[in-house]
Amino acid sequence: MKKSPAHRCRDIERQAGYLQPEHCAPPPTRPSSDAMWFIRDCCGIACGVITWCLVFYAEFVVLFVMLLPAKNLLYSLINGALFSTLAFLALASHARAMCTDPGAVPKGNATKEFIESLQLKPGQVVYKCPKCCSIKPDRAHHCSVCKRCIKKMDHHCPWVNNCVGEKNQKFFVLFTMYIALISLHALVMVAFHFIFCFESDWTKCSTFSPPATVILLIFLCFEGLLFLIFTSVMFGTQVHSICTDETGIEQLKKEERRWVKRTKWMNMRVVFGHPFSIAWLSPFATPDHGKADYYQYVV
Ligand SMILES: [Zn+2]
Ligand SMILES: [Zn+2]
Numbered sequence: 001m002k003k004s005p006a007h008r009c010r011d012i013e014r015q016a017g018y019l020q021p022e023h024c025a026p027p028p029t030r031p032s033s034d035a036m037w038f039i040r041d042c043c044g045i046a047c048g049v050i051t052w053c054l055v056f057y058a059e060f061v062v063l064f065v066m067l068l069p070a071k072n073l074l075y076s077l078i079n080g081a082l083f084s085t086l087a088f089l090a091l092a093s094h095a096r097a098m099c100t101d102p103g104a105v106p107k108g109n110a111t112k113e114f115i116e117s118l119q120l121k122p123g124q125v126v127y128k129c130p131k132c133c134s135i136k137p138d139r140a141h142h143c144s145v146c147k148r149c150i151k152k153m154d155h156h157c158p159w160v161n162n163c164v165g166e167k168n169q170k171f172f173v174l175f176t177m178y179i180a181l182i183s184l185h186a187l188v189m190v191a192f193h194f195i196f197c198f199e200s201d202w203t204k205c206s207t208f209s210p211p212a213t214v215i216l217l218i219f220l221c222f223e224g225l226l227f228l229i230f231t232s233v234m235f236g237t238q239v240h241s242i243c244t245d246e247t248g249i250e251q252l253k254k255e256e257r258r259w260v261k262r263t264k265w266m267n268m269r270v271v272f273g274h275p276f277s278i279a280w281l282s283p284f285a286t287p288d289h290g291k292a293d294y295y296q297y298v299v
Contacts, residue, residue: 036099037100037102038098038099038161039145039162041145041161043158044158044161045161047159047161048094048159048160048161051094051160052091052094054223054227055087055090055091055182057219057220057223058087058182058186058220058223058224059083059084059087061186061217061219061220062083063080063083063084065208065213065216065217066189066190066193066217067080067189068207069204069205069206069207079185082185083182083185083189086178086182086185087178087182089174089178089281089283090175090178090179090181092283093171093174094171094175095283096171097157097162097174097175098160098161098162100162100167100168100171101167101168102151102153102162102167102168102169103140103152103153103165103166103167103168104146104148104149104151104165105129105132105134105136105137105148105149105150105151106134107133107134107148108132108133109133109134109135110128110129110134110135114135115135118135129142129149131144131147132149134148134149136149138258138259139152140152141249143156145163146162146163150163150165150166151166151167152165152169152247153165153247154169154238154241154249155248155249160172160175164238169238169242169271170272170287171283172238173238173239173242173271174281175283176231176232176234176235176238177235180227180228180231180232183224183225183227184224184228186224187221190217190220190221190224193205193217194217242267243264243267244264245259245261245262245267245270271287272287273285273287274288
């Protein structure tokens with residue numbers, strides 16, 4: 001079988017005897033699943049804080065510049081409740097995407113005992129990551145920011161300060177979707193605000209001075225447009241990669257397909273959970289990923 005370039009640069013282990021455990025750091029004494037997952041990367045933390053600040057800014061402008069001074073109470077109540085709910089869901093999705101283990105392979109599990117426990121048959125090989133000393137399951141990739149091998153790694157996103165992988169892809173997709181929705185909603189409200197306020201007296205339309213109102217609204221427009229384009233493209237790309245069951249890295253590297261082909265609907269259920277329900281839209285519902293790990297490759 002022809003090997004892809006990705007295969008050649010990985011350490012192949014066929015027998016436990018080839019391992020050099022002294023090169024690997026001992027595995028952590030405490031299982032990593034007990035501790036909260038958080039990547040200590042300054043750039044990622046800054047991007048995450050900026051994301052939250054931008055959502056709070058939009059919430060402030062929508063509520064205090066546009067809706068509170070509006071004369072129609074029903075219009076303000078419905079739009080205020082809708083925007084705040086979507087913004088809350090966007091931030092909750094962001095927090096879940098950031099603080100959920102994306103599917104990290106246990107660090108330093110490339111031990112003699114572990115390889116022996118896999119009971120390799122002739123023709124089966126396992127791959128060792130030389131950077132984090134772990135046995136890589138199929139479709140796992142090493143992330144240099146997280147310093148771990150991540151199962152079904154799609155990409156490392158600084159905006160959520162985490163990798164997007166097998167276990168947090170749902171939260172990332174929801175985050176892009178809710179940000180796209182609040183951006184669109186904010187743009188529609190700004191358009192209505194300009195239409196109504198151009199006809200009436202500006203001083204009655206906002207509690208802020210006219211120049212301040214215009215600057216705040218223009219910045220919101222700019223932010224909304226930028227995020228609407230960025231997140232809707234990201235959302236589309238993610239849904240496409242889920243449906244075709246091919247991660248961003250696999251598409252980039254044009255990796256040979258070694259995994260079973262499923263229907264698009266089945267692929268969606270693998271990421272969002274079985275069966276289809278309203279929980280698909282909830283950042284609080286964790287989908288069940290209780291599947292066997294495939295550490296072995298047949299060559
Ligand atoms: Zn690794
Ligand atoms: Zn990462």
